[in-house]
Amino acid sequence: MVDVQDQIVAVGRRLGLEEREGREARVVVASQTYETTVEDLWDAVTSAERIPRWFMPVSGDLRLGGRYQLEGNAGGTVLRCEPPKHLALTWEFGGEVGWVDVHLTAEGPERATLELRHAAHIDDERWNEFGPGAVGIGWDLSLLGLSLHLAGDTSIPPEQAAEWSATDEARQFMISSGRAWLAATIAAGDDEAAATAAAERCIGFYTGAEPPPSPDGSAAPPPDGAS
Numbered sequence: 001m002v003d004v005q006d007q008i009v010a011v012g013r014r015l016g017l018e019e020r021e022g023r024e025a026r027v028v029v030a031s032q033t034y035e036t037t038v039e040d041l042w043d044a045v046t047s048a049e050r051i052p053r054w055f056m057p058v059s060g061d062l063r064l065g066g067r068y069q070l071e072g073n074a075g076g077t078v079l080r081c082e083p084p085k086h087l088a089l090t091w092e093f094g095g096e097v098g099w100v101d102v103h104l105t106a107e108g109p110e111r112a113t114l115e116l117r118h119a120a121h122i123d124d125e126r127w128n129e130f131g132p133g134a135v136g137i138g139w140d141l142s143l144l145g146l147s148l149h150l151a152g153d154t155s156i157p158p159e160q161a162a163e164w165s166a167t168d169e170a171r172q173f174m175i176s177s178g179r180a181w182l183a184a185t186i187a188a189g190d191d192e193a194a195a196t197a198a199a200e201r202c203i204g205f206y207t208g209a210e211p212p213p214s215p216d217g218s219a220a221p222p223p224d225g226a227s
Contacts, residue, residue: 004173007144013180015132015188018119020099026122028135028181031115032143036150038104038112042084044150045102045114054149055142076100091118114146130205131190131198136181137174137206144173171207178203 016027034041044050051058060068062078068089069075076090076097084104091098098120105113118135148156156164164170182199186192203209 004144004169005176007147008140008173008176008180010147011140011143011180013136013184015184016117020119020121023121025099025119026127026132027117027119028132028139029115029117030136030139030143031113032147033107033111033113034147034150035110036112037110038084038106041104041112041114041150044146045104046081046083046087050149054145091120096120114143116143128194128198130202131181131185131195133178133181133199133202133206136184137177137202140177140180141173174206175203178206 012031057071074093080088087102101117185195
């Protein structure tokens with residue numbers, strides 16, 4: 001089984017800014033290297049048959065220009081599909097549109113790195129309320145699910161996802177993830193006191209102590225296979 005604390009350490013996290021549709025967007029970046037080929041990693045993140053094993057059920061037309069829908073979560077359009085290197089999607093939820101870019105890089109015959117970039121137009125008020133963890137904790141849970149899937153670990157099957165999310169192990173994972181995103185926030189130059197307060201509110205939401213952030217699809221329930 002993948003050790004959840006090892007998983008926290010295995011993920012690189014950083015923040016950035018970029019222009020999207022003529023406006024500045026905040027970007028949350030998460031990356032991890034896996035012991036598999038880049039072709040297998042690409043298949044895991046694009047196959048309609050494999051995605052539900054580590055993320056959540058998906059429907060739609062999974063090809064360039066097609067529309068997809070994640071069950072109970074975001075949907076959108078496939079903007080770019082360049083196997084096995086680059087997948088780009090719109091991320092639409094609650095009337096808001098963001099963008100997800102997944103870049104894959106071969107690191108050798110049996111090692112490959114996934115970098116996920118989630119960009120969104122988030123105003124200062126919302127950012128100061130919950131910080132990047134509103135997106136980041138959810139993606140950390142997803143990368144945990146992908147790690148388990150690629151390792152062939154079925155110890156947290158989808159039908160037990162809800163039960164795992166209520167365990168002390170899951171709670172500690174979400175707390176550790178939130179604090180790792182706090183470190184990334186401070187490293188990016190945000191005010192430490194304000195960032196800490198936002199991170200604690202975000203952790204409180206994920207662990208059941210706070211009301212949810214604004215509905216932009218970034219603070220969704222943990223995905224199947226990692227929850």
